[in-house]
Amino acid sequence: MPQGVPTAIPDDGLTTRQRRNMPVLAVHTGDGKGKSTAAFGMAMRAWNAGMRVAVFQFVKSAKWRVGEESALTALGEIHESTGQGGPVQWHKMGQGWSWLRANSDAAEDHAEAARAGWAEIARRLAAAEHDFYVLDEFTYPLHWGWIDTDDVVTALRERPGRQHVVITGRRAPQALLDSADLVTEMHKIAHPMDAGRKGQKGIEW
Amino acid sequence: MPQGVPTAIPDDGLTTRQRRNMPVLAVHTGDGKGKSTAAFGMAMRAWNAGMRVAVFQFVKSAKWRVGEESALTALGEIHESTGQGGPVQWHKMGQGWSWLRANSDAAEDHAEAARAGWAEIARRLAAAEHDFYVLDEFTYPLHWGWIDTDDVVTALRERPGRQHVVITGRRAPQALLDSADLVTEMHKIAHPMDAGRKGQKGIEW
Numbered sequence: 001m002p003q004g005v006p007t008a009i010p011d012d013g014l015t016t017r018q019r020r021n022m023p024v025l026a027v028h029t030g031d032g033k034g035k036s037t038a039a040f041g042m043a044m045r046a047w048n049a050g051m052r053v054a055v056f057q058f059v060k061s062a063k064w065r066v067g068e069e070s071a072l073t074a075l076g077e078i079h080e081s082t083g084q085g086g087p088v089q090w091h092k093m094g095q096g097w098s099w100l101r102a103n104s105d106a107a108e109d110h111a112e113a114a115r116a117g118w119a120e121i122a123r124r125l126a127a128a129e130h131d132f133y134v135l136d137e138f139t140y141p142l143h144w145g146w147i148d149t150d151d152v153v154t155a156l157r158e159r160p161g162r163q164h165v166v167i168t169g170r171r172a173p174q175a176l177l178d179s180a181d182l183v184t185e186m187h188k189i190a191h192p193m194d195a196g197r198k199g200q201k202g203i204e205w
Numbered sequence: 206m207p208q209g210v211p212t213a214i215p216d217d218g219l220t221t222r223q224r225r226n227m228p229v230l231a232v233h234t235g236d237g238k239g240k241s242t243a244a245f246g247m248a249m250r251a252w253n254a255g256m257r258v259a260v261f262q263f264v265k266s267a268k269w270r271v272g273e274e275s276a277l278t279a280l281g282e283i284h285e286s287t288g289q290g291g292p293v294q295w296h297k298m299g300q301g302w303s304w305l306r307a308n309s310d311a312a313e314d315h316a317e318a319a320r321a322g323w324a325e326i327a328r329r330l331a332a333a334e335h336d337f338y339v340l341d342e343f344t345y346p347l348h349w350g351w352i353d354t355d356d357v358v359t360a361l362r363e364r365p366g367r368q369h370v371v372i373t374g375r376r377a378p379q380a381l382l383d384s385a386d387l388v389t390e391m392h393k394i395a396h397p398m399d400a401g402r403k404g405q406k407g408i409e410w
Binding site: 024028030032033034036037038039040041042044045046047048049050051066067068070071072074075078084085131132164177180181182183184185186187188189190200201202 | 237245283289336394
């Protein structure tokens with residue numbers, strides 16, 4: 001738990017308030033569990049702070065995050081009806097991205113779909129459309145070379161305003177890690193799978 | 206992300222379904238961020254599965270989890286009004302535990318308050334009152350010897366039914382780790398604090 005005491009004061013000419021209000025780029029990587037779950041926990045916190053939350057799932061199947069999607073969407077509906085928290089958007093590559101109408105072709109080609117997703121996110125970042133982005137499993141299209149990591153790093157570095165971004169997934173490219181403010185590696189020590197258990201609803205998804 | 210394929214099939218005489226439905230004890234430890242946040246993300250998922258969620262915060266100050274508390278409580282209210290998801294309870298040691306009326310003395314003595322919290326949790330586990338427990342920062346009273354780790358391990362091992370428990374915090378005792386089904390270590394690679402930033406609302410709390 002952060003104690004609120006920085007370990008060093010940088011010589012960057014900024015006030016504490018200016019530094020405090022800087023946008024955060026966080027990467028959750030490693031082979032352990034909790035990378036996405038922690039990102040969605042952060043999204044819950046961002047919702048509470050009234051931020052405009054947007055989730056982009058870079059996965060082929062929407063099977064694994066139904067619990068988080070349902071809960072965060074329910075929080076978004078609270079915002080719509082009562083004004084509490086912030087609005088929530090949830091977009092899935094596996095279903096051809098929700099902002100696209102005619103998406104069947106893009107959904108067939110995963111590399112193309114990933115690039116279409118990133119192009120839209122880059123557009124939204126430039127327009128400062130959200131306050132808190134979760135790019136779930138986004139490291140994979142970077143690792144596989146479907147999306148150029150340098151383009152992503154540049155777009156993130158040049159994003160205007162105070163937009164927070166959390167990127168999850170294994171094998172995060174080094175250039176992405178180098179540009180992040182916060183990198184956490186989730187390391188597996190023990191897992192029920194090792195004891196021959198399969199996942200169960202409410203725990204694994 | 207689990208692929209649903211166990212790496213070994215144990216010779217325990219159980220069917221896959223029996224194994225799948227076994228209660229999970231998870232521990233999130235290490236010096237990195239995301240231990241509690243991932244636990245609350247899991248709680249969000251458990252809520253969606255209709256589980257009865259209960260959070261017990263073993264911290265002196267309630268400052269750090271207000272976002273998660275507010276969001277999970279909002280989800281609990283959705284359950285109350287629409288039946289979606291499950292009920293949510295949130296208890297804080299820092300305020301003398303919400304099930305106690307006259308709690309000022311216990312709140313003064315942190316060791317005593319921690320023991321009172323654990324006694325209540327042990328009672329609820331024995332009575333199977335909840336389906337999903339978050340014992341946030343519970344490793345500290347164990348590490349400091351305020352609560353006996355063997356008692357905890359025994360109570361958890363003997364808990365009836367299908368009650369899932371997630372314990373978070375640094376310095377988890379080895380006996381607890383040995384008894385867990387799932388241990389994830391969050392390892393800090395980079396953190397904004399290192400660059401002299403202080404925490405900000407919606408990101409750090």
